[in-house]
Amino acid sequence: MQRYFVGEDGWTEQGVTITGEDVHHIVRVMRMQPDDEIICINPSGYAASCRITSTDKDAVQCDIIDWLDEQVELPVEVTIVQSLGKGDKLETVVQKGTELGASQFIPYQAERSVVKWDKKKVDKKISRLEKIAKEASEQCQRTIIPSIHSVHQLDELIQTGKQFKWKLFAFENEAKQDEYQSLADLVNKMSADDRVIAVIGPEGGFSQSEAAKLTEAGFHPVRLGPRILRMETAPLYLLASISYHLEELR
Amino acid sequence: MQRYFVGEDGWTEQGVTITGEDVHHIVRVMRMQPDDEIICINPSGYAASCRITSTDKDAVQCDIIDWLDEQVELPVEVTIVQSLGKGDKLETVVQKGTELGASQFIPYQAERSVVKWDKKKVDKKISRLEKIAKEASEQCQRTIIPSIHSVHQLDELIQTGKQFKWKLFAFENEAKQDEYQSLADLVNKMSADDRVIAVIGPEGGFSQSEAAKLTEAGFHPVRLGPRILRMETAPLYLLASISYHLEELR
Numbered sequence: 068m069q070r071y072f073v074g075e076d077g078w079t080e081q082g083v084t085i086t087g088e089d090v091h092h093i094v095r096v097m098r099m100q101p102d103d104e105i106i107c108i109n110p111s112g113y114a115a116s117c118r119i120t121s122t123d124k125d126a127v128q129c130d131i132i133d134w135l136d137e138q139v140e141l142p143v144e145v146t147i148v149q150s151l152g153k154g155d156k157l158e159t160v161v162q163k164g165t166e167l168g169a170s171q172f173i174p175y176q177a178e179r180s181v182v183k184w185d186k187k188k189v190d191k192k193i194s195r196l197e198k199i200a201k202e203a204s205e206q207c208q209r210t211i212i213p214s215i216h217s218v219h220q221l222d223e224l225i226q227t228g229k230q231f232k233w234k235l236f237a238f239e240n241e242a243k244q245d246e247y248q249s250l251a252d253l254v255n256k257m258s259a260d261d262r263v264i265a266v267i268g269p270e271g272g273f274s275q276s277e278a279a280k281l282t283e284a285g286f287h288p289v290r291l292g293p294r295i296l297r298m299e300t301a302p303l304y305l306l307a308s309i310s311y312h313l314e315e316l317r
Numbered sequence: 318m319q320r321y322f323v324g325e326d327g328w329t330e331q332g333v334t335i336t337g338e339d340v341h342h343i344v345r346v347m348r349m350q351p352d353d354e355i356i357c358i359n360p361s362g363y364a365a366s367c368r369i370t371s372t373d374k375d376a377v378q379c380d381i382i383d384w385l386d387e388q389v390e391l392p393v394e395v396t397i398v399q400s401l402g403k404g405d406k407l408e409t410v411v412q413k414g415t416e417l418g419a420s421q422f423i424p425y426q427a428e429r430s431v432v433k434w435d436k437k438k439v440d441k442k443i444s445r446l447e448k449i450a451k452e453a454s455e456q457c458q459r460t461i462i463p464s465i466h467s468v469h470q471l472d473e474l475i476q477t478g479k480q481f482k483w484k485l486f487a488f489e490n491e492a493k494q495d496e497y498q499s500l501a502d503l504v505n506k507m508s509a510d511d512r513v514i515a516v517i518g519p520e521g522g523f524s525q526s527e528a529a530k531l532t533e534a535g536f537h538p539v540r541l542g543p544r545i546l547r548m549e550t551a552p553l554y555l556l557a558s559i560s561y562h563l564e565e566l567r
Contacts, residue, residue, distance in 0.1 A: 139543045166550050168542070207545045251566040292418070292560040293389045295457045300416050303550075307557035308565070310542040315558070316501040 068116070069097055070106040070205050072212060083107045083117055085127040094122050105129065112140065112210035139209055141168035142259045142313050146231070147302045148224060150177035150269035151184060156299040160267075161196045165203035165213050167306035172196065173216040175224060179271035184218055193217065221277060225284040228264055233257060236266035236281050237301050238273055238288035250289040250305075254312045263309070267301045318366070319347060320356040333357045333367055335377040344372050355379065363388060389459055391418035392509045392563050396481070397552045398474060400427035400519035401434060406549040410517075411446045415453035415463050417556035422446065423466040425474060429521035434468055443467065471527060475534040478514055483507060486516040486531050487551050488523055488538035500539040500555075504562045513559070517551045 071093070077084045085093065085107070093099050101119050107129065108114045114137050117129035147169050149160050161172055174196075176183065184192060196215045204212045219227065228234050233253060257263065266286060273281070282288065291304045321343070327334045335343065335357070343349050351369050357379065358364045367379035397419050399410050411422055424446075426433065434442060446465045454462045469477065478484050483503060507513065516536060523531070532538065541554045 163547075163550050163553075166544060166546050167554065168544060206547070209544060249565055251561070290565070292557075292564050293386075294416060294418060294459060294560075296416050297413075297456070300413050300553075303413075303553050304417065304557040304560070307542075307554040308561035310544075310554070311501070311558035311561055312566070314542050315499055315540070316562070 068104060068106050069093075069099075070108060070114070070208060072201070072205070073107045073109060075110050077107075078109055082120070082131055083115070083129040085129070086125060090122075090125060090127055093119075093127050094124070099127075104132070106135070107131075108210050114210055137208075137210060140211065141170075141306075141310060143233075143257050143261045143263050143309065144170040145306060145309060146171040146173060146262070146264045147306070148173040148175045148219065148264060148266040149302060150175045150267060150298060151180040151182045151218070152269055152298050153182055157196065158199055159299045160302050161199045161213070161215070162203045163303050164306055165200050165209065166207045167303060168209075168310055169213050169302070169306055170211070171214050171216060172200070173224070173227070174218045175266065176218055176220050177269040178221070178274040178277045180269040181271070189218065221280060224266065225280065228284055228286065231262045231264040233261060233263040234284070234286040235263070235289045235305075236273070236278070236286045237268060237291050237296075237305070238278055238281075239290055239295070248287050248289075250291065250308065251312070253287060253289065254309055257309075257313065265302065265305055267298055267305075270298055318354060318356050319343075319349075320358060320364070323357045323359060325360055327357075328359055332370070332381055333365070333379045335379070336375060340372075340375060340377050343369075343377050344374070349377075354382070356385070357381075389457075390461065391420075391556075391560060393483075393507050393511045393513050393559065394420040395556060395559060396421040396423060396512070396514045397556070398423040398425045398469070398514060398516040399552060400425045400517060400548060401430040401432045401468070402519055402548050403432055407446065408449055409549045410552050411449045411463070411465070412453045413553050414556055415450050415459070416457045417553060418459075418560055419463050419552070419556055420461065421464050421466065422450070423474070423477070424468045425516065426468055426470050427519040428471070428524040428527045430519040431521070439468065471530060474516065475530065478534055478536065481512045481514040483511060483513040484534070484536040485513070485539045485555075486523070486528070486536045487518060487541050487546075487555070488528055488531075489540055489545065498537050498539075500541065500558065501562070503537060503539065504559055507559075507563065515552065515555055517548055517555075520548055 071089045103119050106114050107117045114135040115131045116133050119129050121128045200213045321339050353369050356364050357367050364385040365381045366383050369379050371378045450463045
């Protein structure tokens with residue numbers, strides 16, 4: 068069934084009022100009419116199956132038929148910090164990472180990022196990523212839309228990291244040492260609703276000083292399997308592993 | 318550097334003793350002498366860089382300089398059967414799937430594949446996928462290049478499946494039943510060198526009759542997490558999960 072995210076304003080005890088771009092989608096694209104059913108999701112991520120009662124060009128009115136008991140969100144909240152990279156890599160990460168359950172994305176200006184975002188275009192780039200996250204959420208039937216943050220530098224990232232219980236970064240060199248904590252050790256200790264932040268390096272990898280600062284700030288270096296992954300594949304491996312361990316294995 | 322496979326008997330704490338035909342190769346063919354370096358691989362697939370200390374007509378003695386971190390192949394051999402899809406999806410799957418350790422790819426003409434490959438262009442498409450697999454293998458430093466097979470129809474796929482110990486297909490509907498075997502149950506039972514074949518459906522999913530025939534042929538329906546994945550994301554989830562379980566968790 069077609070799914071729509073509806074903001075706080077749209078919900079009353081009587082039902083749901085959909086406004087904005089989704090009206091066009093419901094009325095013109097899907098050609099829905101009164102009595103057709105859709106799923107509406109509120110800002111807390113709860114989904115309700117709804118019946119359309121009326122449509123006009125500005126609004127679609129619905130009755131709530133039933134609240135759905137949908138467990139499609141990862142049991143832990145994962146924030147992917149993705150180094151800026153060439154081409155559409157960040158878009159790929161946001162689209163596929165959303166399918167795989169990420170909660171937030173933070174673009175990161177790594178020391179060796181070969182790309183810098185032009186300040187004039189940052190807002191447009193963030194909006195584009197937000198649109199990709201929304202579409203991917205709807206497509207894969209998630210109940211939240213992952214948020215996209217502003218571009219972080221290292222200092223800001225370390226500050227942000229303080230809010231998270233589990234802090235990781237994908238750093239194969241360090242993870243080759245004997246004393247490292249494996250990804251599986253860390254995932255195994257995670258409990259429901261824990262917050263996880265994972266930093267993925269750029270094409271050229273983290274610099275030594277960057278890795279040292281992350282380690283000092285409590286980020287654990289982890290290995291994502293023994294093969295060298297591209298920067299856009301690494302977060303997908305991480306998210307799939309967390310999902311597999313917490314949703315399929317446990 | 319020249320590489321030699323050395324049997325169990327050849328390894329001691331002090332170093333490596335090479336006997337048999339390789340002695341001729343090292344001494345006569347390569348004309349190596351003390352202080353020259355070679356790579357020796359033990360029966361478990363681990364490689365060590367070694368320095369020759371002495372040679373005679375029956376044996377070559379070496380010191381181990383360093384163990385190389387070369388265990389980069391998945392412990393099981395995974396064949397991804399990917400339904401034909403729109404755009405460059407198959408290319409994405411071959412590139413990322415190679416990074417994630419797949420051994421073979423079989424393009425599959427699923428009942429609901431919206432794309433059919435023009436017979437005249439099949440060879441060119443396969444060559445292109447082979448090139449992508451080779452480049453991805455080199456990039457991620459694998460020791461094999463995954464092979465790309467011809468496009469299979471259902472009957473051929475079922476025949477091919479007979480060579481595999483573990484047969485899976487990603488089929489959420491069936492996997493929602495109570496009695497299904499979870500992906501984790503199956504991966505947990507896999508042993509080194511087992512052969513795994515996994516079929517990924519097209520955008521529209523498997524047809525009921527296709528799913529029934531696969532099940533009848535011994536393919537297990539599996540769920541890849543509770544979110545609905547795009548056809549090109551599903552094999553990446555599967556490969557990452559197998560890697561995570563067998564390479565990071567065990």
